[in-house]
Amino acid sequence: MDIETRIRRRRDDGSRLIRDYEALSPVAHVDDPSGRGPAFERLLDHLDPVFDGRLPPNGYVHGDFGAGKSAVVTALFAHLTRLSADAGAVIHTSTRVAAPSSPAFAYVDLREAASEFAVHRAVLDAVTEDPIPEHGVSTADLRARLHDRFGGSDPGAVVAVDHVDDPDALGADALVDLFAGLPSGVSWLAVGRGPPASTPLTDYTARSIRIDPYRRRMLLDVLMARSSAGLARQGLDHDLARRLADWADGNAHDALAALFVAADRAEREGRTRLTEADVDVAIEGMPRPSVSLARVLTLPANKQRVLRALVDLDSADRDSVTATADAIAARPGVDLSRGTVERFLYELAETGVLDRVKAPRSGKGRPPSRVELRFPSAVFRRLYDLRG
DNA sequence: GATCCACGGGAATACACGGATG
């Protein structure tokens, strides 16, 4: 916990249950994910060559939703980046005075880098200090810069590429092409949910590393750690945590999301401790399978705006996609055309952020469908509003 | 002037149904 957080918590009055939303957020990854030691070890084994200044081969990290893949990989790459910076090993300007002596590290989230251009840009941005333009320069141009940097005697870079099988991300074929176009001095570590056999990427990897789902005991630790960081003292009873952990069945995302919903409910009702009912209602209302809130919160701004309006709609306005689009487009703050909102809704359903269910037909023509959320609305609402 | 990308708009296609047709 950093100093600012400590001060903020000290200042909070004792009557509030939720002290720190960020600490409860299923989207936030902590610096040192508890209980993932073995996964760290296996990743370090894979990356071992970098400690001799050499490049490891390409790899693929896989595991179920909520197993902690992103948590482990982001934490590990953050540490490695820091270490190599501290060691002065990396000097990354285009006019560098000394050549670095060991590989650089970059973490790229395909949810945020949604095009070939954006991926190239993200890699460059991570390994250089120079600002990289966002416009006015072609993708080929950026690729050329990467070749300039990593084509020759430079020790190269290891790039973690997260969420390779995200429905909104570049497709597998595009990724294969993209990786093939990278200079030989770049080694990649793809991260996805699917087993190795499910992606053509593994045709180009030397190793696959599986991250197992959280064991019950570990998930319990995660819940207790997060609630002690984010809730009032004694806010979460051990038995209730166990109940959440049992229900979540190894999925840390869902466990934390449910905890968040339960805490939100308790707080709204003025309590300073979670009750069994809070947890029951939260679990009851969790869509399963759910879509990652991190995914929802990295959607393009206007799509999030549409979703933000959607979660506040009365059910009366949600009888059909058309009606929903009308209601959303009419809201202040959403200045998209009705047609665009409607298209967004279809697209969001297509990629699994929303669900389309048959609605009772109302008169003539093709029967309409209705959209339902695949994520807990309370969590999205809070986190979205928190970000202003 | 170049580049990327989000929007808007609308054409094309799919679907459901009832009635007409063979």
Place this chain on the structure above:
DNA sequence: CATCCGTGTATTCCCGTGGATC
């Protein structure tokens, strides 16, 4: 009875335009 057709919606698909930035 099986099929086709017309009508009214729903859904998908595609592409030109323009803003923002370099």
